[in-house]
Amino acid sequence: MRFSRRRTLLAAGLLAGVLTACTTQVTAPPPSPSPVADGHALDRFYDQKLAWGDCGAYATGQQSQDAFRTPGVECARLTVPLDYADPHGQTITVGVLRHRALDPANRIGSLVMNPGGPGGSGMEAAARLVPTVVNNAIGLRFDFVGFDPRGVGASEPRIQCLTDAERDADRGGNPGTADVAWAGQARDFAAKCAQRTEHGAAMLANMGTRDVVKDLDVLRAALGDAKLSYLGYSYGTQIGYSYAEAFPERVRALLLDGAIDPGENDPDSLVAQGEGFSRAFDQFATECARHDGCALGADPARARAMFEGLVQPLVTAPAKTGDGRVLSYRDAITGVVEAMYSSQSWAFLNTGLGLLRHGDGSILLRLADAYYERAADGKYSSLQAAYYAVRCVDNERVTDPAAVSSARSRMIAAAPFLGWGRPDQGELDVCASWPVPSTSRPHRPTVTSAAPPLVISTTNDPVTPYQAGVRLANLFRGGLLTVEGTQHTAFLHGNMCVDVAGLDYLVDNTQPAPGTRCRA
Template identity: 35%
Template sequence: MAAVLAVVLTACSGDLLTSGEEQETPAPSLSSSPIPAPSTRAPQQPSLDRYYSQDVDWKGCGDGHECATVQVPLDYAEPAGETIDLDLLRVPAEGGKAVGSLVVNPGGPGVPGTRYAADATSYFGTEIRQVFDIVGFDPRGVGGSTPIDCVSDEQLDAFVAMDPDPDTAVEERASDAAVAALGRGCVENSGDLAGHISTVEAARDIDVIRALLGDRRLSYFGASYGTFLGATYADLFPQRVGRMVLDGAIDPSLSSTEMSLVQAKGFETALRAYVGACVDRGGCFLGDSVDAGTARIRKFLDDVERSPLDGADGRRLEIGNAVLGIWAPLYNQGYWPLLDSALRSAFAGDGALLLRLSDAYTSRTGDGYTDNSLEALFAVNCLDHDDAIPTAQVAPRIPEFERASPTFGKVFAYGLAGCAQWPVPGEQPDGPIDAAGAAPILVVGTSRDPATPLEWAEALAEQLDSGVLVRRDGDGHTGYNAGNPCVDDAVESYLVSGTVPESDVSC
């Protein structure tokens, strides 16, 4: 597994196996009025009219859902050129009459949004589902939206299984070659698409979707990477922002090194919380203290690197799989018992359950990968950042990363080189996003979130001119619908009624 996966995989984790005066923003409405032009910060070109005014043919696609495909330009600089398709899925409002659409994105980058919307009853409260059509879309290059294709399932298996923190020059060269081969495959199999699935382009697609849904302003819920996508939209089209919630936020002002250090600390904090819960129960199989427990896990990883375990489906549990298998349950406190079982079995020599947890993290089943989320993850992130360093320059940075995370520090350090061999040049984000002139934007952060640490949410809320922070004290990735009524009330009151907290909220 190339280490870049550690740095930027911020997908919203799914099923691992199988006070004062209220401020109001106008309620979204399905207006029949003409769609106004975008703000002057992102002028709509007349040549884009055909995309904004295309007919959308919604058809039933099971379970009361409606599906459609719309077109957007491959390259917004050449709108008369090649087009690509975007898959949409709409879950009609349960109340029978929607006040508008809530566009949702679960993160990744690379996770299909249609699947997120289809499972709306699992992710969104009744009040939201009563008044909004929940609309998910597969971002360009993802899922059913002209998907990027890079390598075979067998090549992806080998890629994920690789040592994420190479110990020798031979392993470093193998890691570089694997990333280069993945990127080369994207270009060879997907052509120009490999250079046109950036977050900025996906954000522009959202504005086309907004217009085609008939909403003058965008109501949006983004989780994890979906917060970066939503914040990018808000910066491009601030006057188009309606009610927006960004949960498990990413700080767009950080360099890759800064992001990696914070995320390394976040995963270490989450691991220590997991081990601490085990110790507090008494008789913990990991050890009698948090330090002893994390050391036991680190020793286990070192042992697997030397001697992979028997896994499942004729496959072995390699070191890359073992790391991901441990990370996956840290996204949701409810999955900690699964990690208990997986580690107990693995300590006894059976790596099957830990391999299945790794597979869940990368959308793999016994029959292969169910989507292209892993390929899209690399393709999008390497387009969005241009500050990768050569693998040979990683070693001097390792001590700093190991201070942040004694268990996973080297993995995150080598992630800095993950896009150095990518064949399509990337662009570094412009820095802080302020979205000046946008309606209030609710930013949610969780204190022990492994993938998107609380300090990122705090930073994004501070950067946004209209940001309002909701802090959740808890474990797991993202804060809404995670068992905290205070968070749920703040999010639902804003989306449904437009009620904006007078100040930041601590839950």
């Protein structure tokens, strides 16, 4: 299982261009809401009892239906304020899934996890990890809990932007379309998110990490835990360290795998991610060249040219697939990016590239569908819409044309293999048109928690750079576990060295020895 910070580096259609015509000034985030006048206004949320039951009604698609059939899981809805500054106003719900500790006599408490995104379903991810954790100390000594952050998955209401049909059409767009057209589509996308989501702009205004960590603290109380034990992957690490900043005295343990650099702005983070995917592609090409039948040939130095020769014809002539759909140029690039998340996918990618050489785009299309979380029945999860809803209020807006142009140049230089010299800058586009202001901005957290985290960072992680984990561990005075490999995140992926260190930390708060390294 792969957990991701963001899965839209190469989002298609309206997400492929750069907004150059917008002249709106950068909007500074508003101040944090003042404490509510009634000090007990949130008591009804903190004191609520969760009504656990069968998870079937919580499924939003085929993937979650399958996951929620996992034996031993139960689900509930957590009620939280739509706006914490108005606790007497509208309420929304957060979906929660639990697998009870198998050794209740030695139960430590709950271990709450989030898989990243933003927009990933913690309920689904937790359910899929249950067969792994039941065989280790997590399953024995913790209630293993996953939650869908507000607006995501089983949480209600869900963020709604494009229909499934609109998403399919968007993925087939021509990369040569002018910037002005992309700018218009970005504005249209943002407007649809506000129009089609229940509570509209009010929901969008309260979708950020600032609000998610408040929901997490309400969940901690509803689970009956005095302090939080938390496992966060990728963007989930941002939730974890943001919680520690907001509620330092309520932290028991934080295991943060695939760390986000808390002080890095959006353009810089996108450039760093482009560099990571580019390095992963080069490593794939080098490994592929060692074997007979490599679709990119036996010379890694020529792999990028070979790759461009395979995918460039798709701009005007999409490849056929076995299910009547076609593989667009953008979907081919996206399928390759999906495979870069883990070297375990490289053999499958090579097969897909080999089939593409013969006009068959079926495997690359399957990879792209996995990236976008499109199920076999054509339905998409809420991940992509929720991703923008969170990112656009978590970061300062970039609307100055010169700054956007600079970001474009840096992204092209960082990741030339990603296609036609125009890697995705869609996040900058859409967020410049977002209908509500930012509620936070990247910054170095003020660290006062007495419970230091364990940060796991992988040397060639294509999504979250290794040095981001090093910086986060130093900032929080926490432990650092280095994993040598090319993959995104490592804990509970079957590596005994990583898993033993992580379990020791979660159970006993024991940090690995300084300088500890594991091989993926």
